[in-house]
Amino acid sequence: MKTLKxxxxxxxxxxxxxxxxLASPDYLxxxxxxxxxxxxxETPNPEIFSLVSGSTQKVGVFVNENLEKVRTICANFGLEVxxxxxxxxxxxxxxxxxxxxxxxxxxxxxxxxDFRQLENYVGAVDYFLFDTKGKLPGGTGQKFNxxxxxxxxxxxxxxxxxxxxPADVEALSVFNHKQLYALDINxxxxxxxxxxxxxxxxxxxxxxxxxxx
Ligand SMILES: O=C(O)c1ccccc1NCC(=O)[C@H](O)[C@H](O)COP(=O)(O)O
Numbered sequence: 324m325k326t327l328k329x330x331x332x333x334x335x336x337x338x339x340x341x342x343x344x345l346a347s348p349d350y351l352x353x354x355x356x357x358x359x360x361x362x363x364x365e366t367p368n369p370e371i372f373s374l375v376s377g378s379t380q381k382v383g384v385f386v387n388e389n390l391e392k393v394r395t396i397c398a399n400f401g402l403e404v405x406x407x408x409x410x411x412x413x414x415x416x417x418x419x420x421x422x423x424x425x426x427x428x429x430x431x432x433x434x435x436x437d438f439r440q441l442e443n444y445v446g447a448v449d450y451f452l453f454d455t456k457g458k459l460p461g462g463t464g465q466k467f468n469x470x471x472x473x474x475x476x477x478x479x480x481x482x483x484x485x486x487x488x489p490a491d492v493e494a495l496s497v498f499n500h501k502q503l504y505a506l507d508i509n510x511x512x513x514x515x516x517x518x519x520x521x522x523x524x525x526x527x528x529x530x531x532x533x534x535x536x
Pocket of ligand 1: 332333352354356359360361384385386408454459460461462463464465484485486487507508509510511
């Protein structure tokens with residue numbers, strides 16, 4: 324029995340962040356991708372980062388962003404983790420990791436996904452994140468076929484992502500994979516883009532922690 328970590332992604336408003344923090348998520352994600360409806364903005368309110376402390380780690384989500392800009396944003400806002408949703412290479416990931424950031428490399432999965440492409444990232448990232456392939460690079464609200472992950476055999480732990488909803492607790496409790504490390508929740512818990520329903524988040528986190536999947 325292992326207790327899965329939980330990441331609440333796509334946060335923006337200080338009040339909503341304050342409320343989500345009461346549930347002590349393990350990770351809290353901010354979107355630094357200007358085309359996302361959850362984009363934190365070019366000059367985000369510093370409060371949204373300072374509200375997050377203790378055991379919750381701050382994650383910056385980027386899509387094919389300039390490497391120096393990722394470093395600067397993470398340093399300026401005290402982000403411990405960079406989550407990469409574009410075509411970032413193993414060398415790009417390694418450069419961030421060697422600079423002291425934890426690196427989560429996201430991949431969008433569908434029936435044609437070839438897990439062999441991940442081999443070159445072993446050693447260059449801390450985690451993978453498996454999301455659903457869609458028109459958008461993330462936050463699609465759609466699930467992929469989790470059974471495809473039986474084809475994933477590398478030693479790197481992963482975040483399970485893509486369309487996870489409050490009603491998925493039971494399905495998650497029977498999904499088993501040696502490298503499953505964390506669950507990533509986002510649009511399935513939203514009232515509006517970047518605004519989470521606190522009751523749903525709270526209930527989900529406590530159910531997952533109780534079930535110690
Ligand atoms: O959430 C976004 O708008 C987004 C945009 C571009 C790249 C990544 C993005 N989100 C990153 C995440 O980690 C999401 O939680 C993940 O894609 C799952 O989202 P959802 O399908 O809405 O649960």
